[in-house]
Amino acid sequence: MPFDANLDTTQSQWLSTESNYQNQHGVFYGHVAGGTAFLLCGIIWMLKYSFSSIVQQQAVPPNNAIFHIQKLPIEGLYWFFAGSLALIQIFSNSSFTLNLMTEEGDFIPNNLHEWQHVSLSAPFLLYGCTKIMAETKYPALIGLADPMGIIACGIFGLVMLLHTYAMDPVNAQIHYLLSATSFCTTVSFVTDYALPNNRIPFIIVRAFFMLLQGTWMVQAAFVLEPPNDDVTWDLNDEVTVMFISTVYVWHALCDMAFLALLNCVVQTSLRQLRKSPFVNYKVLSSTDDE
Numbered sequence: 388m389p390f391d392a393n394l395d396t397t398q399s400q401w402l403s404t405e406s407n408y409q410n411q412h413g414v415f416y417g418h419v420a421g422g423t424a425f426l427l428c429g430i431i432w433m434l435k436y437s438f439s440s441i442v443q444q445q446a447v448p449p450n451n452a453i454f455h456i457q458k459l460p461i462e463g464l465y466w467f468f469a470g471s472l473a474l475i476q477i478f479s480n481s482s483f484t485l486n487l488m489t490e491e492g493d494f495i496p497n498n499l500h501e502w503q504h505v506s507l508s509a510p511f512l513l514y515g516c517t518k519i520m521a522e523t524k525y526p527a528l529i530g531l532a533d534p535m536g537i538i539a540c541g542i543f544g545l546v547m548l549l550h551t552y553a554m555d556p557v558n559a560q561i562h563y564l565l566s567a568t569s570f571c572t573t574v575s576f577v578t579d580y581a582l583p584n585n586r587i588p589f590i591i592v593r594a595f596f597m598l599l600q601g602t603w604m605v606q607a608a609f610v611l612e613p614p615n616d617d618v619t620w621d622l623n624d625e626v627t628v629m630f631i632s633t634v635y636v637w638h639a640l641c642d643m644a645f646l647a648l649l650n651c652v653v654q655t656s657l658r659q660l661r662k663s664p665f666v667n668y669k670v671l672s673s674t675d676d677e
Contacts, residue, residue: 417504418608420476424469424511426601431462432594433646437653440588463518463532470512477504507546510539533580540576544569557622557631561607564635568603572596591646598642603635 477483483501488494514535521528547566551559572593579589610620610631621627 415608415612415614417476418612419605420473421507422601422604422606422608424473424601425604426598428462428465428469429594429596429598429601429642429646430649431465432590432597433649434653435462436588436590436594437650437657440654460519460522463515463520463522466511466515466536467519468515470508470515473508474505474512477501477508503546503550507543510535510542514539533576537573537576537580540569540573544573555622556625556628557620558611560628560631561603561610564632565600565603565607568596568600572600591650595642595646598646599639602638602642606634606638 480501482497484495484498486495487498487502514532517528517535518532521532544566547562547569551562551566554562575589575593575596578585579593582589611622613620
């Protein structure tokens with residue numbers, strides 16, 4: 388069969404279009420997944436504050452369900468699974484290989500991009516592992532757990548800042564705001580760790596910035612790589628940059644209102660739950676068995 392140049396060209400164009408489509412939607416879902424992980428962490432931190440405040444204010448007895456829920460390594464388990472799923476998704480990408488360079492000595496842009504994602508996900512996985520061990524079998528690691536989380540948040544903010552190199556104005560503005568939010572999360576995390584008994588509950592501050600970091604990252608997915616091809620953003624327009632900054636403030640206001648409502652609902656529910664006889668179960672000891 389003779390070689391058909393037109394057929395080969397058409398097939399190459401189709402493969403290129405299909406590859407770009409997969410990359411575009413891969414970037415979209417990657418931003419959504421990462422943002423979802425952060426916003427869920429913000430909710431977990433807020434729930435942690437609500438649970439702990441009830442325990443401290445109302446002296447919940449050790450045989451109460453609220454007391455035992457608070458002792459579970461929920462945050463560590465969450466980041467262990469979130470970090471693991473992120474790495475599995477990256478390494479299962481058919482276009483990703485471990486090589487950073489070609490045989491000719493040239494960098495492979497796609498692989499460098501994916502390895503950067505590995506560098507963002509791995510610290511949170513390590514944080515989750517350390518948190519689980521510190522709160523279960525190895526209490527000697529308790530002083531290392533939160534610093535691992537601080538380092539993970541700091542690395543994310545730094546990489547987001549460096550990620551803005553040679554970007555168009557809208558793309559750069561989105562990443563600047565994401566980087567600034569991540570640094571605010573890091574600073575509030577450090578303050579909460581350094582001043583655990585302070586009158587100001589800094590865990591609320593870091594919960595807010597982590598939630599904002601998550602919702603803003605999801606928003607970035609719809610601006611930079613919208614799932615609907617009919618929706619386009621002018622990434623070089625100064626007016627669009629101004630609008631993006633305004634949307635960021637809207638995110639902050641909505642997240643503040645959401646956390647306030649969440650805390651109010653949870654604390655009210657826990658106060659009612661504490662009075663219920665169904666949660667005041669008795670923990671049987673070996674003495675009782677005898």
